[in-house]
Amino acid sequence: MPSKEEKIIIPNSGEEEIPVPLDPHSQPELTRLDLKRRPCLIDIDKAKRFLSARTFVIAALVGLAVLLGLVAQAKGVTAGLILRLAVYGVMLGSIIALGAIGLSLVYGVLRFANFCHGELLTVGAYIALGLMGVLPRGEPLRPFSFGWEFLVAMVAAMGITGAVAYGLHWALFRHLRRRGSSSAILAMSTLGAAFFIRSIIYLAWGPDFRFYYWGRPRPAWQLPLGVRFRPDQFFILCLAIGLVILLYLLLERTKMGKAMRATADNPELARITGIDTARVIRWTWMIGGGLAAAGGVLLGLDAQLRPEMGWWTLLPMFAAVILGGIGNPYGALAGGLIIGVAQQLSTAFIKTTYKPGVAFLIMILILLVRPQGLFGRRS
Amino acid sequence: MSLLEVREVTSGYGEMEVLHGVSIAVEKGQIVSIIGPNGAGKSTLMKTIFGLLRPWRGEIYFKGEDITGLAPDQIVRNGMCYVPQLDNVFPSLTVQENLEMGAFILDGDITPRLERVWELFPLLRARRRQRVGKMSGGERQMVAMGRALMLDPKLLLLDEPSAGLAPKLVDEIFARVIEINRTGVAIVMVEQNAKKCLELADRGYVLADGRNRFEGTGKELLDNPDIGRLYLGGLKADAQ
Numbered sequence: 001m002p003s004k005e006e007k008i009i010i011p012n013s014g015e016e017e018i019p020v021p022l023d024p025h026s027q028p029e030l031t032r033l034d035l036k037r038r039p040c041l042i043d044i045d046k047a048k049r050f051l052s053a054r055t056f057v058i059a060a061l062v063g064l065a066v067l068l069g070l071v072a073q074a075k076g077v078t079a080g081l082i083l084r085l086a087v088y089g090v091m092l093g094s095i096i097a098l099g100a101i102g103l104s105l106v107y108g109v110l111r112f113a114n115f116c117h118g119e120l121l122t123v124g125a126y127i128a129l130g131l132m133g134v135l136p137r138g139e140p141l142r143p144f145s146f147g148w149e150f151l152v153a154m155v156a157a158m159g160i161t162g163a164v165a166y167g168l169h170w171a172l173f174r175h176l177r178r179r180g181s182s183s184a185i186l187a188m189s190t191l192g193a194a195f196f197i198r199s200i201i202y203l204a205w206g207p208d209f210r211f212y213y214w215g216r217p218r219p220a221w222q223l224p225l226g227v228r229f230r231p232d233q234f235f236i237l238c239l240a241i242g243l244v245i246l247l248y249l250l251l252e253r254t255k256m257g258k259a260m261r262a263t264a265d266n267p268e269l270a271r272i273t274g275i276d277t278a279r280v281i282r283w284t285w286m287i288g289g290g291l292a293a294a295g296g297v298l299l300g301l302d303a304q305l306r307p308e309m310g311w312w313t314l315l316p317m318f319a320a321v322i323l324g325g326i327g328n329p330y331g332a333l334a335g336g337l338i339i340g341v342a343q344q345l346s347t348a349f350i351k352t353t354y355k356p357g358v359a360f361l362i363m364i365l366i367l368l369v370r371p372q373g374l375f376g377r378r379s
Numbered sequence: 380m381s382l383l384e385v386r387e388v389t390s391g392y393g394e395m396e397v398l399h400g401v402s403i404a405v406e407k408g409q410i411v412s413i414i415g416p417n418g419a420g421k422s423t424l425m426k427t428i429f430g431l432l433r434p435w436r437g438e439i440y441f442k443g444e445d446i447t448g449l450a451p452d453q454i455v456r457n458g459m460c461y462v463p464q465l466d467n468v469f470p471s472l473t474v475q476e477n478l479e480m481g482a483f484i485l486d487g488d489i490t491p492r493l494e495r496v497w498e499l500f501p502l503l504r505a506r507r508r509q510r511v512g513k514m515s516g517g518e519r520q521m522v523a524m525g526r527a528l529m530l531d532p533k534l535l536l537l538d539e540p541s542a543g544l545a546p547k548l549v550d551e552i553f554a555r556v557i558e559i560n561r562t563g564v565a566i567v568m569v570e571q572n573a574k575k576c577l578e579l580a581d582r583g584y585v586l587a588d589g590r591n592r593f594e595g596t597g598k599e600l601l602d603n604p605d606i607g608r609l610y611l612g613g614l615k616a617d618a619q
Contacts, residue, residue: 255479255483258476258479258480259483262477262480264471265469269463269468269469271450271451272429272431272455272461273455273480273481274451274452274456274481274483274530275452275483276484277452
């Protein structure tokens with residue numbers, strides 16, 4: 001019989017203490033029970049936990065930012081430039097986040113990586129462009145460079161792109177899933193869909209740059225420290241925040257939103273519980289597609305439209321999703337902002353062409369240190 | 380006709396047959412325990428009843444209707460709920476949200492149903508805004524059972540509700556099972572904790588190698604020397 005003292009503490013998730021009796025007879029040979037020494041297993045675990053703790057990762061990110069700031073000082077980069085890049089990074093990050101949230105939702109509910117999510121941004125941007133060609137052109141809503149027709153086209157493009165996203169699922173992914181295809185096959189099929197969609201855009205609009213308003217002046221506000229900010233960019237930021245708040249309300253307050261989170265948590269249990277998973281999947285694609293379209297339209301408004309615009313946003317979006325924790329829409333939001341700012345700040349030191357490399361680097365670091373992401377749960 | 384009748388069901392995973400013709404019957408308001416050694420097919424039987432596995436042969440009747448081959452989301456609408464052994468809660472949702480999801484298929488006001496679950500598990504009411512992922516094993520089990528009760532089922536399938544819990548909590552969970560049963564819910568329970576489980580059961584089935592081995596009232600099975608030696612004696616020897 002094990003005596004009362006023979007007890008070791010085993011890390012467990014619950015609050016209550018679970019006594020684990022130790023039987024000296026079943027102990028491995030050549031080992032002796034020494035209760036004064038804490039098992040070293042726990043210490044290694046503790047160190048690992050510390051390294052991968054959310055606070056540590058955040059502290060490391062902040063530390064890295066400070067270090068970069070110091071280097072910048074040494075290299076003579078002005079505070080004004082840093083601030084300008086940071087502000088622009090937040091705006092770009094909010095666009096990345098709009099795409100990343102949908103990507104994360106789709107992954108959470110359907111459990112495959114959607115490589116054509118970038119293309120949904122492009123589709124949204126070009127559908128809005130197409131609609132604007134049909135709508136009567138009004139006066140610009142000063143101080144912004146766009147008129148009412150742009151807003152109408154954007155909202156319509158969000159709805160249409162949502163339908164396109166679900167259409168893709170209905171026509172393609174649904175059948176693969178029903179056949180029990182692996183997530184690798186599904187991811188490959190989304191990659192195929194990405195090329196397909198991009199080719200259609202090339203066919204319809206050609207490979208050249210497009211603008212929502214060709215040649216219209218876009219004045220900028222002069223802010224302190226030499227920061228220039230266009231009203232359009234302010235609009236982009238506000239709209240992105242507004243959409244995220246709407247999404248938050250949907251996910252937290254509505255029955256469908258809660259069902260989406262539940263399905264992302266555990267699809268099998270959702271089905272057992274009686275949640276209409278087919279409806280959840282439809283909503284997930286509609287919302288993911290709609291947010292992606294908004295991201296694409298805003299990206300087009302900030303710069304220009306190109307058939308590859310979404311494809312080039314895919315890597316930062318994936319980095320944002322992984323950084324925030326796959327399947328967690330709020331993590332994707334935080335990840336998007338961090339990636340956006342990091343990418344922009346990097347241009348103070350390295351060539352703009354290497355910008356995607358920064359997202360890639362952050363993604364790899366996170367995968368090494370904390371694979372479950374900032375807000376993910378350990379599985 | 381019985382509330383649930385499983386007739387000569389054969390089932391398994393992929394090519395591997397696990398159940399080789401198992402039959403059980405559950406009457407209205409009964410607690411039925413299914414015990415047996417590891418690999419006897421207890422959990423497989425539960426999954427097959429609930430439509431997570433399609434029976435290869437045999438029939439399953441619930442409330443007199445043939446439910447053989449129905450999907451879980453259809454079975455749940457008929458008034459049967461299932462609590463799996465593992466991963467039986469939505470960790471990122473709060474306690475209350477977990478219960479709300481339990482009533483997903485209902486349209487109207489679910490407050491009275493929530494109230495019923497709160498009465499059964501007062502601890503959950505106090506923690507209803509807490510995320511379930513941060514709760515202990517015993518609390519999660521209560522959330523999982525509460526979620527399954529939201530639909531006011533006629534039959535509740537519990538797969539090892541006491542697995543991995545501290546002895547004190549095991550008693551607590553069994554006490555709740557009895558209380559749930561008193562409200563008129565029939566319960567089918569799979570357990571490793573065979574002795575305790577048979578003590579509170581109206582009927583028990585012993586499965587071995589995917590076949591019915593013994594059946595009878597809980598007391599009969601407890602008193603049966605063969606079962607005592609094969610399935611309960613082993614446990615007693617361990618405990619000493």
